Each structure stands twice: as C-alpha cells, then as structure tokens.
Amino acid sequence: MATPTMDKVAADDAAAASHLITVTFRIRRFNPEVSAEATWEDFQLEIDPKERVLDGLHKIKWELDGSLTFRRSCAHGICGSDAMRINGKNRLACKTLIKDINPAKPITVEPIKGLTVLKDLVVDMEPFFQAYRDVMPFLVTTGNEPTRERLQSAEDRERFDDTTKCILCAACTSSCPVFWNDGQYFGPAAIVNAHRFIFDSRDEAGEQRLEILNDKDGVWRCRTTFNCTDACPRGIEVTKAIQEVKRALITRRY
C-alpha cells in the first residue's frame, strides 16, 4: 500500500542508490602459505565514486573476503600506513578518490615495489626504516641544554619546512627505480629526513649526515627521475631536496 510517506522513502532510496557505481577492484593477491606465486583477483562492488580506494578495500575485506590483507591506521593521510600502487602509481589508498582514477576500468591495486611482499598488500618495511635510522633522524646538539626552547628565526624554519611534511609512507622510495634494484640505495625518504635536519639551524650533526649520504649507496645514486616527487602524497619536492643535499656536499666542503 503506497502511502505518501513510503513513497518518499522509496524515492530517497532510489536517489541514494543511483549515485552508486559498479567498480572492479583488481587486486594483487599473495599468500605464501598457499602459493609462491602472486595472482590478480577481481572484486566487483557498488560504491559511491566520491569514496576512497581505502573504503573499497574495507568493503572487500568486511563484506566479500576477510582474508584480504593491507595496512591502514588513521585513514586520513597522516600515519602513512597505506601507500600502495594504485593504477600503476604509488598513492595513499586513503587519499585517492574513486572518481579521480577512472572507475570505468578495473582499478588495479598492488603492493609498493622494491620491498618484500609478506602478504597481499603488506610489505616488509624493515629495509626502508633501516635507511631512515641510518641518517640519524633526530636533533643532535652539543653543550648545555637551554632552559627555554631552542629559538629559531622564521626564515631558518622556512629553510627545511618542506621536508618536515614527510609521513614515512614509502611511496617515494618504492617508486624509485634505483631502489628497486637491490634495496641498498638510501632512497628518497631517508634523504628527505636527513635534509630536514641538515638544513635545521638548531642541529649540529649536518656534517655527519652529509658524510653518511656521501656513501656509495647515498645521494650520488640518484638519477633525477622525479618519480619520488610525483609519488609523494604530501606534495614534498623530493627530488629538489635530494639535489640540495648533493649541492651541500659539494659546496660546503670545497
């Protein structure tokens, strides 16, 4: 029996349903307990195009296949957990809207490259963090601790502002063809985080960090491909930061 109220509800439902679209997620699956081979698996879902790839992955994990494995924590582009290769480009699943990546075609989702895949979209981040630790990403000073905070002019702060934005998601490092080879190159993320301290007027270990990055797997392996700058979800000018470290190595010493 069609009362006016029910009509309205039905109409609302129809309106709500109409903006959903059918999208195919083509996901690179790998489970070492099942097979040594990674395979593509397709999932079809109804989703609002204004939702994010991460929402699609959640829908799959929660409603279609609970074994799908991926990392995410904050879901808002802050923690850097969910970098993955979406349609062939490194992005954060939580910052990529479905409507922005051509949902008419299957959306491919793969783990980031150059790091060992542990399961599905989860990779072993240890080599990445090892390179990060190697550049000593902490303030180093000498002398007595000041009783107040360490002051710095606005210009001095501005000098390294760009590289403070890194969330260590590994999108840049795992987009770098030099890193793909043997994983020994420090990689853009470690250099960005060294840059953050090298150009900080309060820090006193710049020379040490420069020497570390003068290593044979340091900044000189950079081929200036700009993949890292393209990949950074925070819009950091990664390649520029690497070149500034190279320039500092040459001009500060000679």
Added chain:
Amino acid sequence: MSDTTLEKSGVGPVEGASLYDADNPAPVIEAPRKRTAKTPRSTRGNFEMAAWLFMRLSGVVLVVLVITHLLIQLVLDGGVSKIGFAFVAGRWASPFWQVWDLLMLWLAMLHGANGLRTVINDYAERPNTRLWLKGLLYTATVFTILLGTLVIFTFDPNIR
C-alpha cells in the same frame, strides 16, 4: 573463499602444504647496511661524488667538442662526401686537432663508460652479472682508449 573458519578466527583456510613457517621464514630483501660484525663496511672516499661531478663537467665540455666535431665532419664544406684518408690526414697534421680529438676520445669514453657503469649498477640484479658486465665494460673501455690514443700519436700520413 567463504568458510566457517573465516568467521571464527578471521584467518582464511590454508590449502596445500605451507612453504614457509616460523623456523623457515620466507626470504626477505636484506636490510641495507645491516649491523653485523663485518658490515656495514666503510665506503668512505669520494669516488661516487667525483664520478657524479665528472659526468656533469665532461658533459659540458663534450657539448662543445662533439658539436664542433660533427659540424666539421658531417655538415660544413661538402658534408660527409669529403671525408677520406686525405681529409683525416689533413686535420691530424695540426696538433690542435690532435689534442681536440684526444680530449674528445678520453672524455667521451670515460663519460660513456661511467654512464654504463651506473646503468649496470641500476639494472644488473645478481652480483655475478654485475661483475661480468663491468669486466666487459672496463676491458672494452681501456682497449678503445689505448688504441685510439696510439693511433692519434702514431698516425702516419704516408702509410701505403
């Protein structure tokens, strides 16, 4: 893959024998500069920086050397058709062009060899492949540089 185990434990059913387990974990990419008794080995010394600088400096010089060389050999004064033994003999009669060609030979060969060295470093995955490719590269480079230098200095325009 809907299975009752899924609801209970959140872990999918395992098919076939497991390849890896806790005692036999799957291989992972070795962390760089791993802390062991022997590593990381010190890689001090500025060879990579010198090589990087050399690429840029030699590149700038090569622009002048190579473009002038190409103009003289291939474009000006009748183009390629003029090139012959006499033409080369004529140019090498002057010490200026001898030094020019010598510089071009050394810079281009070292520049090209170092460029290929980085390409090998970037693309050869197995240490053995790297070793052999670089061995081949260095042999060819040394051979070409020495032969070219020998020819420039011992060139005899009256050879029959």
